[in-house]
Amino acid sequence: MPPRFEKVLVLGSGALKIGEAGEFDYSGSQAVKALKDLGIRTILVNPNIATIQTSDYLADEVYLLPVSPYFVEQVIQKEKPNGIFLGFGGQTALNCGLALDQAGVFERYDVQVLGTSIQAIRETEDRDLFVRKLTEIGIRVPRSIATTALEDAIRAAHTIGYPVMLRSGYALGGLGSGLCTNDEELQQRVSRSLAHSPQVLVEEYLTGWKEIEYEVVRDRFDNCVTVCNMENFDPMGIHTGESIVVAPSQTLSNDEYHQLRSISIKVVRHLGIVGECNIQFALHPSSDDYRVIEVNARLSRSSALASKATGYPLASVAAKLGLGSSLVEMRNSVTASTSACFEPALDYVVVKAPRWDLQKFRLVSKRLGSGMKSVGEVMAIGRSFEEAFQRPCVCWILEFRASWEMRGSFNFEISNPSYAIHRMSESLPYQKLSNTVIQSSGSMSSPISTYGFYRESNTS
Amino acid sequence: MNREGILVLEDGYTVEGRVFGFPKAASGEVVFNTGMVGYPETLTDPSYQGQILVLTYPLIGNYGVPAVAQSNGLNHEFESDRIQVSGLIISTLAVQYHHWKASRSLDQWLFEAGVVGIYGVDTRALTKYLRSHGSLLGKIVVDGVDVGFSDPNKEDLVRQVTVAEPILYGTGAPRIVLVDCGCKRSILTNLVNRGVTVLRVSYDYDFEGEDFDGVVISNGPGDPKMCDTTITHIRKLMQKQAPLLGICLGSQILALAAGGNTYKLKFGHRGQNQPCVEIGTDRCYVTSQNHGYAVDVESLPGAWEAWFVNANDGTNEGIRHRDLPFRGVQFHPEAAPGPVDTNFIFDDFLRMVHAS
Numbered sequence: 001m002p003p004r005f006e007k008v009l010v011l012g013s014g015a016l017k018i019g020e021a022g023e024f025d026y027s028g029s030q031a032v033k034a035l036k037d038l039g040i041r042t043i044l045v046n047p048n049i050a051t052i053q054t055s056d057y058l059a060d061e062v063y064l065l066p067v068s069p070y071f072v073e074q075v076i077q078k079e080k081p082n083g084i085f086l087g088f089g090g091q092t093a094l095n096c097g098l099a100l101d102q103a104g105v106f107e108r109y110d111v112q113v114l115g116t117s118i119q120a121i122r123e124t125e126d127r128d129l130f131v132r133k134l135t136e137i138g139i140r141v142p143r144s145i146a147t148t149a150l151e152d153a154i155r156a157a158h159t160i161g162y163p164v165m166l167r168s169g170y171a172l173g174g175l176g177s178g179l180c181t182n183d184e185e186l187q188q189r190v191s192r193s194l195a196h197s198p199q200v201l202v203e204e205y206l207t208g209w210k211e212i213e214y215e216v217v218r219d220r221f222d223n224c225v226t227v228c229n230m231e232n233f234d235p236m237g238i239h240t241g242e243s244i245v246v247a248p249s250q251t252l253s254n255d256e257y258h259q260l261r262s263i264s265i266k267v268v269r270h271l272g273i274v275g276e277c278n279i280q281f282a283l284h285p286s287s288d289d290y291r292v293i294e295v296n297a298r299l300s301r302s303s304a305l306a307s308k309a310t311g312y313p314l315a316s317v318a319a320k321l322g323l324g325s326s327l328v329e330m331r332n333s334v335t336a337s338t339s340a341c342f343e344p345a346l347d348y349v350v351v352k353a354p355r356w357d358l359q360k361f362r363l364v365s366k367r368l369g370s371g372m373k374s375v376g377e378v379m380a381i382g383r384s385f386e387e388a389f390q391r392p393c394v395c396w397i398l399e400f401r402a403s404w405e406m407r408g409s410f411n412f413e414i415s416n417p418s419y420a421i422h423r424m425s426e427s428l429p430y431q432k433l434s435n436t437v438i439q440s441s442g443s444m445s446s447p448i449s450t451y452g453f454y455r456e457s458n459t460s
Numbered sequence: 461m462n463r464e465g466i467l468v469l470e471d472g473y474t475v476e477g478r479v480f481g482f483p484k485a486a487s488g489e490v491v492f493n494t495g496m497v498g499y500p501e502t503l504t505d506p507s508y509q510g511q512i513l514v515l516t517y518p519l520i521g522n523y524g525v526p527a528v529a530q531s532n533g534l535n536h537e538f539e540s541d542r543i544q545v546s547g548l549i550i551s552t553l554a555v556q557y558h559h560w561k562a563s564r565s566l567d568q569w570l571f572e573a574g575v576v577g578i579y580g581v582d583t584r585a586l587t588k589y590l591r592s593h594g595s596l597l598g599k600i601v602v603d604g605v606d607v608g609f610s611d612p613n614k615e616d617l618v619r620q621v622t623v624a625e626p627i628l629y630g631t632g633a634p635r636i637v638l639v640d641c642g643c644k645r646s647i648l649t650n651l652v653n654r655g656v657t658v659l660r661v662s663y664d665y666d667f668e669g670e671d672f673d674g675v676v677i678s679n680g681p682g683d684p685k686m687c688d689t690t691i692t693h694i695r696k697l698m699q700k701q702a703p704l705l706g707i708c709l710g711s712q713i714l715a716l717a718a719g720g721n722t723y724k725l726k727f728g729h730r731g732q733n734q735p736c737v738e739i740g741t742d743r744c745y746v747t748s749q750n751h752g753y754a755v756d757v758e759s760l761p762g763a764w765e766a767w768f769v770n771a772n773d774g775t776n777e778g779i780r781h782r783d784l785p786f787r788g789v790q791f792h793p794e795a796a797p798g799p800v801d802t803n804f805i806f807d808d809f810l811r812m813v814h815a816s
Contacts (some may be wrong), residue, residue: 223742224801249497250519251559254498257497257498258497258797327744328744338773339735342772
């Protein structure tokens with residue numbers, strides 16, 4: 001039997017920026033519920049009063065304090081929990097956990113990190129370690145050079161050859177990353193990124209490759225399932241938060257689907273993830289070639305989507321796995337009779353589309369890139385792609401009308417598929433489309449209504 | 461493409477849709493598969509011989525159908541050299557397809573193969589009906605042209621899908637005999653890729669005088685009790701204590717040869733997400749499956765034990781002999797389509813062959 005935990009600390013995601021961390025409330029709340037189910041006393045640190053997880057009926061003790069090493073250490077000192085979960089508060093909680101570990105806080109107060117180990121988290125977060133770890137087992141990753149200074153970045157770009165992709169390490173929402181085609185652009189971006197992040201990465205640019213994600217669950221007995229896979233409508237180069245995402249993948253053959261699935265499982269086992277993780281691939285559109293872009297050893301935006309799309313309670317399962325349960329003994333909460341060790345087979349299509357509010361800003365660029373500009377998301381379920389896709393179209397049209405009435409003029413620059421469709425939806429006759437949608441909405445049945453839609457998608 | 465097609469079940473339940481592929485009437489046992497990818501592999505799996513297949517995933521044909529590519533006499537993209545189902549029932553047909561390997565649409569492929577399909581069917585409702593009533597016989601009526609119902613499980617289906625003359629694949633040791641009861645191409649490639657010689661023989665092949673190190677009994681269509689000849693031959697092999705691996709129908713044949721019994725499942729397991737627990741361990745594997753019959757573990761003689769069990773419904777998914785090198789798995793370790801997590805079954809078997 002796994003050791004029994006009496007008191008467990010859960011880190012929330014901290015202050016929410018619109019559209020950037022709403023999904024973490026969803027996963028955090030599920031985790032707290034799972035812990036309560038098991039009769040474990042649950043402490044939550046999250047300063048955001050506008051979240052469900054801080055409601056008084058969920059955690060036993062809520063600290064409305066910033067998710068930063070200083071405050072969390074004080075909570076640990078006062079509450080003396082046996083275990084801590086770092087994976088339910090997004091990047092903020094993960095970074096905070098890494099800092100606490102570095103400062104020796106967990107050791108000092110004898111707090112066990114539940115789920116994925118600190119070592120594995122570090123291996124997914126530090127780009128150099130990550131690349132080394134994956135190369136060990138022959139997994140292909142984008143050619144990438146980590147640098148901490150401008151001169152090194154320029155040298156790295158010359159080694160790989162322009163165009164290159166610039167990413168900042170330890171960043172949320174793709175902050176400061178982007179495409180650079182020459183020294184000048186690179187200089188600009190690197191100086192901006194280094195202001196936020198200690199490390200920048202110069203990477204091989206995979207323009208036009210398919211962007212595929214898998215959600216993988218693993219228990220401590222090495223059982224592994226991929227709960228859902230997703231395909232981005234907008235290929236590599238556009239942030240997932242800016243992209244229309246379809247679950248399950250629509251253009252992959254059996255060989256491709258299972259090649260990537262096997263790689264996901266191989267990677268997750270090698271890293272030693274326990275609980276849930278998200279893995280992103282770039283797949284060449286006309287060959288078997290692939291790259292593993294990144295692994296998130298935590299619940300992410302995509303996990304929330306996958307969870308809602310499949311009805312598989314990822315966060316709840318991840319919390320129980322972190323406490324030592326096995327996937328086999330856990331029941332599937334949808335059927336209540338079958339095992340949680342399964343991969344949902346969908347008989348419907350799920351579309352997630354971003355919502356923007358760029359009209360409010362006069363000089364903002366309308367070009368989508370690897371940074372995130374959307375403020376919310378719409379998710380819809382249908383029996384075909386078209387049916388599911390109508391819902392975001394309606395949302396976009398409603399937004400367009402509002403802004404049209406406000407300002408009376410419009411000027412767009414179309415540079416990416418998602419935004420182009422957003423734009424196209426505006427030129428459709430509003431009344432006609434919405435009528436079709438209203439007529440067909442009767443069949444847009446959601447088998448997972450208990451999970452609700454994304455918090456931000458309140459326009460529909 | 462706009463002809464009307466009707467699927468009529470033996471109990472009178474009917475569903476209407478539009479015909480694609482080759483417009484002709486067809487009959488068979490109506491079964492459903494829940495896989496989200498892999499229709500080219502699924503449709504060419506010989507275990508579907510005589511069945512009308514319903515796919516629960518609603519968008520079919522998105523990535524077209526690959527061109528035939530062969531090397532070493534083995535087809536890369538398909539599980540056999542023809543479409544095995546007698547009819548296909550789907551919800552939405554992708555008329556436009558796109559994939560770098562695609563050479564034609566699903567519609568074209570079915571047309572060329574002379575197989576009828578119906579699209580525009582509420583496959584979710586049909587599947588729910590089949591789940592509650594069990595697999596039923598059915599027929600596809602096109603433009604009012606009717607046929608009678610026929611029960612494929614009363615026919616000697618294996619004889620229709622087995623190989624006529626023995627074929628030799630690969631080089632190297634050990635030498636494995638593969639009893640082809642409707643063998644999927646991937647079982648062959650999985651063996652050949654592990655560097656062994658495979659002699660693929662027909663289901664009624666007599667092993668007398670044959671030199672071999674191990675025997676694999678393949679998957680195949682229909683009721684295992686129809687395979688009398690194979691069962692008799694396998695029983696002889698058991699007396700010689702030759703290493704045996706049964707896959708799907710092969711596992712059921714093993715059970716029958718050992719003196720056990722098999723029975724028909726209500727609606728079978730057809731999909732790519734069946735969890736199987738290895739008994740006595742904490743390990744669970746997600747497997748690809750396609751079977752309508754199962755082994756009754758209780759009926760097995762004492763020297764045999766259950767090896768895998770289905771985590772969903774508790775049915776048997778694998779058997780093994782406690783002392784002798786006889787093993788059978790109900791799932792498909794070769795996947796295609798489906799997850800390849802149980803590929804190790806082939807390695808285990810070859811280890812067993814080397815050991816004996």
